[in-house]
Amino acid sequence: MSSNSFGKLFTVTTFGESHGPAIGCVIDGCPPGLAITPEEFRHDLDRRATGKSRHTSQRREADEVEILSGVYEGKTTGTPIALVIRNTDQRSKDYGDIASTFRPGHADYTYWQKYGIRDPRGGGRSSARETTMRVAAAVVAKKWLAERYGVRVRGYLAQLGSIAPAGFDWDAVEHNPFFWPCAEQVPALEKAMDALRKSGDSVGARVTVVAEGVPPGWGEPIYGKLDGDLASALMSINAVKGVEIGDGFAAVAQHGSEHRDEMRLDGFTSNHAGGILGGISTGQAVVASIALKPTSSILIPGHSVNLAGEPVEVVTKGRHDPCVGIRATPIAESMMALVLLDHALRHRAQCGDVGVVQPRIV
Amino acid sequence: MSSNSFGKLFTVTTFGESHGPAIGCVIDGCPPGLAITPEEFRHDLDRRATGKSRHTSQRREADEVEILSGVYEGKTTGTPIALVIRNTDQRSKDYGDIASTFRPGHADYTYWQKYGIRDPRGGGRSSARETTMRVAAAVVAKKWLAERYGVRVRGYLAQLGSIAPAGFDWDAVEHNPFFWPCAEQVPALEKAMDALRKSGDSVGARVTVVAEGVPPGWGEPIYGKLDGDLASALMSINAVKGVEIGDGFAAVAQHGSEHRDEMRLDGFTSNHAGGILGGISTGQAVVASIALKPTSSILIPGHSVNLAGEPVEVVTKGRHDPCVGIRATPIAESMMALVLLDHALRHRAQCGDVGVVQPRIV
Amino acid sequence: MSSNSFGKLFTVTTFGESHGPAIGCVIDGCPPGLAITPEEFRHDLDRRATGKSRHTSQRREADEVEILSGVYEGKTTGTPIALVIRNTDQRSKDYGDIASTFRPGHADYTYWQKYGIRDPRGGGRSSARETTMRVAAAVVAKKWLAERYGVRVRGYLAQLGSIAPAGFDWDAVEHNPFFWPCAEQVPALEKAMDALRKSGDSVGARVTVVAEGVPPGWGEPIYGKLDGDLASALMSINAVKGVEIGDGFAAVAQHGSEHRDEMRLDGFTSNHAGGILGGISTGQAVVASIALKPTSSILIPGHSVNLAGEPVEVVTKGRHDPCVGIRATPIAESMMALVLLDHALRHRAQCGDVGVVQPRIV
């Protein structure tokens, strides 16, 4: 299988470099008959887009999706759906000075070591620009999940540097540029981000994604477990260094009598497991969190080497998010949606669209 | 691809239930010419085995590996290597009483909901017994990694419940039943575990795995990243709820100037990244950690339901580890070895066995 | 994906050498709830077995299938089904003299060139002994196809050397050792085969397989076409040099007005297409034929080279079928069954278990 493809039955293949002519994807395995228009991509692409607020990178592009195939008279036909977005804001001058040096903490060095060649324009293939197409592909997946299975996937920023939410309200999340679940803290976040940008530094973040409505039974033991596939999907997002399902690392210090989710006839009494047991969904909400490292492209000088093998000091100018984690929220939702739809189809293949197996408590 | 197969080019397919006739695996894609004998599986299988100390489950089996194919006159031939271990200690009476109930926190319920049928003997396919074959398969992978690439993979218990190591010494790890890196703490650990078992409860654990000698360049962006594949591999281990690469979740509160690993001509000055940038190995040690939840099978009664849809109280008797995380150390090493060899071969396929690409700082 | 695995959703992985300890397979993706017993493998394994008549190789083995996993109380559980057959009739002395020479027309030379090592005992992995496990795996597939979809797969010998059937009767096929569809010709075939064996030579054969009851809609354009997958499956059988769907090579000299199958309300008026158009089943019988080359292991001396790079003359003694094509009939059926079930599941994944799409003419 191609390393630029994701998903076994709902397969998304992405292509494109940050400052090449275009980025795009091919969605293969989409069930036929789903209504989809170019306009439907707008909402989630805007949520992911840079330049949305002063707290994210100032790259400004229309990100207009063109559907090249797989849709006829507004409906999917079951054949591959190709989506393309032209790169219009290619300020390659911003990046020209880094073609011969390796930014510390960046993929510059590893791409060079792997391939012996790299496209330095905006990070080339290693840029988070690629995630635009994950979000686009997931628009299709989310719609199918919602229409066919009643599944809803949404996420929020669960930590910004060392700041944690003081309250939780889903309604707040979509009404501030941080995807933050506590409206009262937003001014403080703005202030903290302004100070951070001024300092030329960056911070990490934590994002949590929740899928509601997932029926029990999705996930394929042993090596296609739902949590295993989520881990791979989420870890593949730029800057992610950790993945948790449910309580995650908090489970290390828990006792079994505390962690296990007891079952009553009217449902589970808790959800420490994050909706997955033995790699299969329980019917509860599927909950995953990710850790994103602080942006490596910062204004503070750092030691590195250049192509000539000489020591250099690197300062990364240009437009960069001081916290890449903020924009990761819709990307993480997208990866969860892609995993879930893939497993919905895999479950259907092996076990059919079976009705409820009794007893079902969720 | 089969959901019971792992790896793209070095592919391991496992089969078998905890108390069925046998467990086994098929290794496909092993390079030809590697010397291997049944005896070489002994060491790692013993490290993983239950019944090794009083702190792990008391199932006692010889775990004798039989090589059914793929080896001729002591050398791999390039054809699939099948390994089988007969299950000899099948105390199915231990488990008979749980055939009609669902243990809280266990995969009983989800397997039932997925398949409408399950093998209740010892947890069937969901049992950690399956991981025996991962360890067996990884013996082959580890040997090839060592001989061909000079890579060494080893792990240790990095937290036991709320106890963290007070010191670190690789030499200590293999000389106590906890894979603990600080010899002085071992008596305290023994005491804590005895108390835990007496209480009928269990705790979680954290395991860290380190691969030294990995050259730069292994890993395939975007969806076959080395860290993405490690995340999937490690999350697929029973009871794992979280995966970290390098600093993992600690990176959330870090600043970019702190997290990024600067480069000098004589190497990186730190390894916050855990040896991976952009999904590709940097040449530093690859470091991953996992969170294991506390064992769900405990003696403390818990609420659940049964097959008849009635509320029940469940007490899981029989032999169970009060901390499954302890034995996870060799399993986690094994998964990392399988991922690394797979990526070694994938790198060789696309980029060849290239020599050093200058400048190489590691 | 492993090269010793076949099928995307109903995945069969085989292992084992002709004269190693055992041969076996792992079936992954089998739907749960199918009743299966070790005895059910007997019939098709006997049909494939050598030593059945004096016209096939005289290797005599019980070919007892042991089910190692995936079946609980007589029903499949959805987890991988491992089947193993011990090799009991290992006359490795028969083959000892060929360890250092390459038989002309045999895989000896190519295995050596590929791997730099080979298991010479009975041809090792290249032996048709491997096909035993295809037949075993297909017993499961055939049963599911019959029970769930009403599909029946059967085959016959359509040419033996230059002898073609003089008549056609499905009932005759299973009542002679040649799977020959014309009972009157059987004595003549016996005579021809006796003469052939006496001459020390061999002949080729043609086998045709037919699947009835396949609904329209199975097959995935473009690179997972039903005919494309059948071609790969059938070509993978030892000694096969050609594959045809429907009229096959006869279509070269046909006109479009003759070849196309016209449609009327009560069905297609012909089946030149062999039940597949655009890679998707039409609802008619799926018909495929294969060409099998004459056995290369013969008593007539042939020029070759040995491991030392010297010219040698090779005579292959031991037990060999003078026409490998005869036993290929159940193997070809098996491969078609595996392809069909895989596509049934793939269709279900993408398109669901839809009812009839009007108009349906078959």
Next chain:
Amino acid sequence: MSSNSFGKLFTVTTFGESHGPAIGCVIDGCPPGLAITPEEFRHDLDRRATGKSRHTSQRREADEVEILSGVYEGKTTGTPIALVIRNTDQRSKDYGDIASTFRPGHADYTYWQKYGIRDPRGGGRSSARETTMRVAAAVVAKKWLAERYGVRVRGYLAQLGSIAPAGFDWDAVEHNPFFWPCAEQVPALEKAMDALRKSGDSVGARVTVVAEGVPPGWGEPIYGKLDGDLASALMSINAVKGVEIGDGFAAVAQHGSEHRDEMRLDGFTSNHAGGILGGISTGQAVVASIALKPTSSILIPGHSVNLAGEPVEVVTKGRHDPCVGIRATPIAESMMALVLLDHALRHRAQCGDVGVVQPRIV
């Protein structure tokens, strides 16, 4: 794996409908450092293009390839290469009348039965227009095969209806619109084709492809055999109903003493096997042939049904090749090139870039 993807390590994913906005492909796994420009696609695309002579369909398009990704400063970077060709000659009026009927012998009916929806414009996804992208992708593969391995792939028309070549000369093949290896027959072929077009009917064809320079050792037994993969690749071409390797179906009537290719120190004495034994290349030329059925879209009325379930008589007007087999020559070459490069990389992954294993006779 996606059904619109081909190849395990050199993976090509195609998309696009005959009369949609564009067709395209994504090539994943291309080794880095290969020089490639948009102009290099011109030659083979012209060879495949319709409208080249009066004997092929009169669709006229520039088929300008745009490289959207994966190439930097004229060299491949190892990241996915996306190629797109805009559809400019969309005479959808030609096809409008067939949206509600099913052409006999065409994929109209099966796409409808599979998906419950279809894009009727020019056959949509089932059109041979898709093969344009196979040819484009293979330009990259052919170049790598030539530069890295010295492999050359070329093909010719081996039969046109009932006309067979009267002589053979590779030099003639590229100098007539039929890819015919005998220059003297070209006038007769022109005449036959003109008569055929006048009659409104069509004929089948046979194409043979030859790869020279393939080293011994490519191909992966058992289910990734070189001939198995070739069979799948070639059968996936529109209108193909049969595939042969080497002597193919002629082997049915041959004796073993005649078919086997004897070996001498200076090489094989014949090539009945078509360069493959046991699924692995022998080092001889790899030879495959395909049977193409006559075009189903003809001017002669045929019985069919329509969407309303009524009987209709269908006449397919518009531009259609009276012999689709002619243009299949470059397509068949392309598929062989894709298979060979994929296997080159697979071999390198498992066995390395080994030197000659002695004795090598080719």
